[in-house]
Structures are given as structure tokens and as C-alpha cells.
Amino acid sequence: MARSNHNEDILSLISAAITDPVRLNKLLPRITAHDVIDLINLNPHSLSPHSLLSLFHHLCSHPTFRHTIHSYSTMAHFLSSRQMFPQAHSLLRLVVSRTGKGSASSVFASLLHTRGTHLPSNYVFHALMNSYTDCGFVGDAIHCFRLLRKHGLRMPFQACAHLLHNMLKFDTPTVLVSWGFLLDILDSGFPPNVYNFNVLMHKMCKQGLIREAHKVFDEIGNRGLNPTVVSFNTLINGYCKCRNLEQGFKLKEDMEGRAVWPDLFTYSVLIHGLCKEGRLDGANELFHEMCARGLVPNDVIFTNLIDGLCKNGKLDLALETYQKMLGRGIKPDIVTYNTLINGLCKVRDMKEAWKLVVEMNTKGFKPDKITYTTLIDACCKEGELESAIEIRKQMIKDEITLDNVAFTALISGFCREGRIIEAEKMLREMLKAGMKPDDATYTMVIDGFCKKGDVNIGFKLLKEMQADGRIPSVVTYNVLMNGLCKQGQMKNANMLLNAMINVGVVPDDITYNILLEGHCKHGNPDDFEKLWSEKGLVLDYASYNSLVKDLNKSLKNRQKR
Secondary structure, three states: OHHHHHHHHHHHHHHHHOOOHHHHHHHHHHOOHHHHHHHHHHOOOOOOHHHHHHHHHHHHHOOOOOOOHHHHHHHHHHHHHOOOHHHHHHHHHHHHHHHOOOOHHHHHHHHHHHOOOOOOOOHHHHHHHHHHHHOOOHHHHHHHHHHHHHOOOOOOHHHHHHHHHHHHHHOOOOHHHHHHHHHHHHHOOOOOOHHHHHHHHHHHHHOOOHHHHHHHHHHHHHOOOOOOHHHHHHHHHHHHHOOOHHHHHHHHHHHHHOOOOOOHHHHHHHHHHHHHOOOHHHHHHHHHHHHHOOOOOOHHHHHHHHHHHHHOOOHHHHHHHHHHHHHOOOOOOHHHHHHHHHHHHHOOOHHHHHHHHHHHHHOOOOOOHHHHHHHHHHHHHOOOHHHHHHHHHHHHHOOOOOOHHHHHHHHHHHHHOOOHHHHHHHHHHHHHOOOOOOHHHHHHHHHHHHHOOOHHHHHHHHHHHHHOOOOOOHHHHHHHHHHHHHOOOHHHHHHHHHHHHHOOOOOOHHHHHHHHHHHHHHOOHHHHHHHHHHHOOOOOHHHHHHHHHHHHHHHHHHHHO
């Protein structure tokens, strides 16, 4: 009874002081979260909802007062019962942000415990699920859905749609989690939508989950819907990217059997797949079928055909197809030009390649990184190093950064021309740009220095490779070995042999024969050449040691005589 009187007194005092901040602050030390819950539930002085909410927020902001999850839950139910849905949602967002990830069970239990005091509403449970979704706590939002289903509450279809949209849009969980959630809500009566199935298939195909994507496709029919051309195209594209063209063509037959007609994208994907596999006859046949059906090929389809022809060395046909493309009034884009330029460069037709560069410039297309890199690589391979250097200058002018291919091509070109200082400078630029030259690039530069007689810089570069955690291959060691042997540093060459064995690099027959040639040139060649002709190429360490011992013995005998 005393507690009841205390409640009535404190509730009356709070109600009276609600419009007087000074009096309210004096009461604060006596007010508990339980008192706030009683005030909301009983409201003896019939305070307006806005007055109670104002008091609630005032208490929130006071440093000495602490609301509980129950007080928040009570207020959310109260606001919902008064149709103050935005305010209730805002309050639950605050609860979720404070309780954080993994709090769905406790917050849901509190809402369940405090419901029924006012007119019961499912809104707060749906708002809670939305709040977890908005905060990015997908696992909690899904758990809310399952708790709603467990307790027999009305399914929050709008909240489910909101969560599903976020899962598919932002890839917050794995795509398989999204698929499991979609099946759950569909089983609970959520209306199926082909769009959701298509998005899921697209994401699965992007991740290489083609079997799972096909299950999603099959589920479209299981749910009483018809797959659209987008549904078919998504799966066909997935199979083509997995290089399963047979299944892609089966789907094309299936869609035609259902009177869903292939569109430009369908043909484009299949033609691209055939071109990648070098099946150019099939690609051309499909191209003609498409045209016969009244579909007008676009620049993508023509570019795919041109690319396939170029990669299979059929440059004449590629250029012929390009002219057909122009004849149909279809404008090529930068990808088309790059494809043709790359094809021409590969067959070393630099004259025609430069003509296309001029043409693309006149048509308003500026060469991009791919164009420049293709030209640099081709010029270096053709020995036109000065042209490659000029292209690089133009790239710098156009503020286009060099990539691995361009750097490697230039380094290779400088090495081939014996301009090893410039090759090393280019290697340093490559490293400064944050790229890692491969072992072959390092070995080219090491070989260049060794050929110039500067083995010391070669060893410096070897140490750089090792400091980067690399284990140089036997080719790199052979280059250094050759440099030492040509200078007659046979003692150092033998030390290098032991060093490479110690780090686990297995010498090959080239290694041993480089060493033997060195011994031959810098020892007494008369007897050694006889041994060389008798024993042929040396394939292993034991044979090498045997020959060296024979050589040393021969030299000692010669000295005694």
C-alpha cells in the first residue's frame, strides 16, 4: 500500500512539474525508469502524448538519469497506439544504435513483455526489424523476422521487402544468406517477384555460384511465375562466363520453347562465348541468325566478333567485319579500336595500327592506357624503342600512368638495345609507382649489367629480390653465374653455386655447363676440352665435381712435368 501511495505521489509530482523544468530537475534524483514506465501506462493526469514524449526526451538528455530497454519499449508501444509511428520508429532506432549488434533477442523480448498495456500493435515489431536493417545489422533483422514467426505475430511484409532490398543492393551478407531469407519469407506468404530472383541469380553468377543460380532460376517456376528474358539472359551469361556454352545454348532453346525470344544481349553473350573458344564459324552462324530475326547488331556484338577474329589471327576478316560495321552506320568505340590495334600489333603490322590511331583521333577518341600500352609493347618488340619512348612521353602529358605491361616492355626494350642504365632507371620508376616487377624483369636487368661486366650491380639486384621475400629462379642464378665465369671469377662462381643450393634452388644442366665453360676458359683448356668432348653435357652436381677433379688432376700432372 505504501508503494502504491508512493507511486501516486511521485507520478502526481512529475505530472505537475512537466511544464516547469526547474521543479522537474529537483525531482530527478527521485525519479526512476520504473516511475517513467508507470507514468506512461497509468498517466493519472491524462497528459498529452507529446508532453510525455517531451518528458521522455528530457530525461534521456540528463546525465544522471538512465532509461532501460523496458522504458524505451513501453514508450514505443505508447506512441504506436497513438498513431505516432515516426516517433516510435525514431525511438527504436536509438535503442538499436545503443544496444548494437547481436541485441535482437533482448530488445524483442522487452517489446514482447511490455506489449498489451496499450492498444496492441504489431507496428513496433516491424519498426524494430526496419531499425536493425537501417543500422546494417542484417543478422539481427533476420532474427527479428524469425521471432515474429515463432510468436505467431503478423508477418512484416514491408519490413521484409526493405531488408531484402538492402541485402541485394549492398551485399551485406553472403548471397546464400539472402537466398535463404527469400525462401523463408516466401514460405511465410511473401508475394514472389521475378525481379528479386533475377538479382539473386546475377549476384550468384558474379561469384561463380552457377549451380545455386540455376536453383534460383528453377524456383521462379516453382513459385508460379514465368522467367523473363532477363532471367534467361542472366543464367546464360553466367554459364558462358564459366565456359559452359553447351548449357547456355540449352537455355536458349528452352527460352524459345517458352516463347521468350532471345534479344541482343542473349546473342551478344553467346557470340562472345563462341569467340573466346575460337569457334568462329559458330559465332558467324549465330550472328546471321540474329540478323535474320530482325535484330540489329550493335557495337558490342561487332567488337566481340572482331576480337575473336583478331585473337585467332584472322586479321583480314577482322578488318572486313570492321568495314561491315561502318557500312551499317554503327560507330566503333574505344574498345573496338583497341581490339583492332592490338590485333594488328600482334601480327607486326604497325603501319595499319598507326592508321587506326590517327582515325580514332579524328573521330574524337583519345587513346587510353590500353591503346598506349599496346603500342609501347609492340614498338619495343619491333625494336622501335624511340617510338615507344615518345609514346610514353605522350602518356605523361595526358596524365595516364604506366602499368606493369608498359614498364616491362620498356625495360625489355632498353635491355635489348644494351641501354642498361635506362633499363634500371625504368625499374626504379616501376617500383616507385607501387608495382612489383616479376622475376623475369629483374633477371633481364641483371643480365644486362652482367653483359656489361658489372656483376656487382647484378648481385645488388639479386639481394633486392631476396629482401622482397622472393626466391629467385635458377635462370636468375645462371645469369649471374655466367657473368662471374666470363670475368674468370671461378672461386665466386663456385660460392654462388653453393649459395643457390643452400636456399633450395636446384641447379640445372645450364648451370653446370656455364661453370665448366668458365673452368675451360680460365684454366688449361687443352686437357679440359678432351674431357668435355668425352663426357658431353653435365647434368648434375656429381658429374660436375667429377669433371672438375679430373681437370685439377690433369693440371697438377702437367705442372709436375
